[in-house]
Amino acid sequence: MADEPKPPQSESSKPENSGGASTPLAAPKTPAAPATPPAAKPAPPPPKPPAPVQVPLDNELTRRYRERFGAAILDALEDRKQPYLVLDAGNLAEIARYTRDEEKFDLLEDFTAVDWPRREKRFDLIAILYSFPHNTRLRLKIPLAENERPASLAELWPTANWLEREIYDMFGIEFAGHPDLKRILLPDGWQGYPLRKDYDILLQDSAWVRENLGIDSGQ
Amino acid sequence: MQDNTLQNHGTLLGADELVLNMGPQHPSTHGVLRVKLKLDGERVRGTECVIGYLHRGIEKIAENRTYQQFAPYVDRMDYVAAVSNGLGYCEAVEKLLNVEAPPRARVIRTILTELQRIASHLLWLGTHALDIGALTPLFYCMREREEILKIFEKYCGARLTTHAFRIGGLQYESYDGFEKDVERFCNDFERRIQEYVDLLTGNSIWIGRTRNVGVLNAADCIALGATGPILRAAGVKWDLRKAQPYAAYDQYKFEIPTGTNGDTYDRYMVRIEEMRQSRLICLQAIEKIPEGAIMGKVGKVIKPPAGEIYHSIEAPKGILGYYIVSDATTQPYRVRVRPPSFINLQALDKMVRGHLVADVVAIIGTLDIVLGEVDR
Numbered sequence: 250m251a252d253e254p255k256p257p258q259s260e261s262s263k264p265e266n267s268g269g270a271s272t273p274l275a276a277p278k279t280p281a282a283p284a285t286p287p288a289a290k291p292a293p294p295p296p297k298p299p300a301p302v303q304v305p306l307d308n309e310l311t312r313r314y315r316e317r318f319g320a321a322i323l324d325a326l327e328d329r330k331q332p333y334l335v336l337d338a339g340n341l342a343e344i345a346r347y348t349r350d351e352e353k354f355d356l357l358e359d360f361t362a363v364d365w366p367r368r369e370k371r372f373d374l375i376a377i378l379y380s381f382p383h384n385t386r387l388r389l390k391i392p393l394a395e396n397e398r399p400a401s402l403a404e405l406w407p408t409a410n411w412l413e414r415e416i417y418d419m420f421g422i423e424f425a426g427h428p429d430l431k432r433i434l435l436p437d438g439w440q441g442y443p444l445r446k447d448y449d450i451l452l453q454d455s456a457w458v459r460e461n462l463g464i465d466s467g468q
Numbered sequence: 469m470q471d472n473t474l475q476n477h478g479t480l481l482g483a484d485e486l487v488l489n490m491g492p493q494h495p496s497t498h499g500v501l502r503v504k505l506k507l508d509g510e511r512v513r514g515t516e517c518v519i520g521y522l523h524r525g526i527e528k529i530a531e532n533r534t535y536q537q538f539a540p541y542v543d544r545m546d547y548v549a550a551v552s553n554g555l556g557y558c559e560a561v562e563k564l565l566n567v568e569a570p571p572r573a574r575v576i577r578t579i580l581t582e583l584q585r586i587a588s589h590l591l592w593l594g595t596h597a598l599d600i601g602a603l604t605p606l607f608y609c610m611r612e613r614e615e616i617l618k619i620f621e622k623y624c625g626a627r628l629t630t631h632a633f634r635i636g637g638l639q640y641e642s643y644d645g646f647e648k649d650v651e652r653f654c655n656d657f658e659r660r661i662q663e664y665v666d667l668l669t670g671n672s673i674w675i676g677r678t679r680n681v682g683v684l685n686a687a688d689c690i691a692l693g694a695t696g697p698i699l700r701a702a703g704v705k706w707d708l709r710k711a712q713p714y715a716a717y718d719q720y721k722f723e724i725p726t727g728t729n730g731d732t733y734d735r736y737m738v739r740i741e742e743m744r745q746s747r748l749i750c751l752q753a754i755e756k757i758p759e760g761a762i763m764g765k766v767g768k769v770i771k772p773p774a775g776e777i778y779h780s781i782e783a784p785k786g787i788l789g790y791y792i793v794s795d796a797t798t799q800p801y802r803v804r805v806r807p808p809s810f811i812n813l814q815a816l817d818k819m820v821r822g823h824l825v826a827d828v829v830a831i832i833g834t835l836d837i838v839l840g841e842v843d844r
Binding site: 328356358375377381384386408412 | 519520523525527528532563564566690691692693695704706711712775776777778780787789791793801802804806810811814843844
């Protein structure tokens with residue numbers, strides 16, 4: 250094993266010394282072509298990672314959250330300079346209240362969800378908050394298992410009333426303590442939750458055609 | 469069990485109460501909005517909005533299209549302000565890609581978006597005044613809006629669903645005489661605004677129908693998420709174009725108009741003043757449109773690195789936000805639109821309680837909703 254790493258090193262540094270069965274093929278090409286492409290190819294990958302990665306965030310704000318809520322703050326990250334906190338769903342109501350009253354994120358700009366069907370905790374709830382006093386935004390991300398019922402934020406931010414109804418309508422996530430949780434955009438008798446990843450548009454269409462027109466859908 | 473559901477719907481009625489269905493086929497609901505009104509005589513005791521008649525599943529469509537293919541769809545949400553929708557979407561994807569549109573593209577974007585704001589406010593003013601019983605402003609407003617739509621048509625060939633911008637910049641150069649057209653419109657428009665003001669601002673019927681109607685104070689606006697002119701009319705001097713400038717807004721001087729009472733009259737005054745300010749922005753922008761490329765460095769195949777972005781702009785109706793999740797493929801993993809109309813409409817219940825049925829029409833008008841955006 251110790252011998253194996255050495256030949257490649259000697260090959261790259263001194264190609265003429267490492268003669269053997271394999272070199273005759275490589276040797277004629279190394280001076281012209283293959284020497285430059287390997288050098289050019291490894292170069293592009295390094296510049297790519299720095300731009301996209303989600304970097305851990307450690308600033309005053311996250312420190313205050315971590316001190317106060319400890320393990321309930323699962324993670325604090327920054328993506329393209331936008332900070333977000335990953336929270337435990339059980340402490341959502343408490344952390345949300347603190348965020349509004351103490352940290353002054355007074356506007357719940359948006360509340361939505363993302364479906365990751367292959368993950369153990371299938372859904373992410375996303376609360377996008379804006380602070381008028383500080384002119385900054387913060388996202389709260391709450392991973393949820395399939396049948397988990399997060400606390401409703403409608404009492405803290407009345408705007409969450411319709412937004413939670415829309416999440417229920419599209420993802421089937423039920424909010425505990427919501428004043429009037431029912432479908433909002435889709436008809437009451439709708440089957441399934443369209444923004445889940447396993448909801449197929451064509452299946453729905455074929456079923457409708459079969460039921461109402463009595464023929465097979467051409468799609 | 470059944471009693472519970474009835475109570476939740478607000479339809480368990482006392483002997484002196486009546487439920488009135490307004491819409492979905494009613495001209496004053498600005499589309500297909502259905503409002504169930506619980507009435508005590510002429511007084512509104514409660515409401516329930518029934519929406520979704522125009523739901524097309526835009527967010528699901530996005531997951532089945534590439535980033536470029538989805539761009540024309542956003543025009544069909546708020547179809548009277550398609551340019552603003554496009555600006556928000558293109559800027560959000562640009563942020564996701566970590567590229568920036570070149571300065572020339574950003575200035576042209578700003579001009580077109582401000583013209584769109586004027587056009588959107590004009591349509592609002594015309595129909596709002598019509599709802600309340602003033603017929604003339606509609607014709608005046610449509611006349612000016614036509615001039616703006618002509619500029620759009622000359623620029624990109626479309627008048628309503630323009631798809632004017634591309635991810636990374638612009639597809640089309642401004643046409644010959646673009647600055648002249650914008651300048652001519654702006655010069656005329658000063659006088660035209662005065663005509664609306666003469667017709668409405670001091671009109672005692674107009675004042676009677678709008679003052680102290682549908683009051684929403686600043687705290688309620690923030691709690692309900694109501695933004696845009698509604699928030700400003702309540703006295704909050706806040707505008708995303710100033711707070712977190714995008715496009716080329718940081719280069720221009722303009723004021724943020726505010727009201728004091730947060731009533732229908734103040735919202736009218738705020739929007740009128742916003743049209744004046746938009747006109748000033750356009751005039752400043754055409755003075756010096758930078759030379760150079762109109763398209764940034766964006767490949768033909770858009771494949772943003774995995775991650776997520778939230779970007780919002782000050783659309784004519786309020787904050788329009790896009791939350792986009794990328795899984796490093798050519799199609800977005802999730803696109804969420806934060807629609808100002810949908811969220812502002814939620815304030816309707818609070819605003820109409822205690823008012824007369826006729827005021828409901830005025831209040832729906834003052835919210836300035838577009839059902840294509842409410843339902844998406």
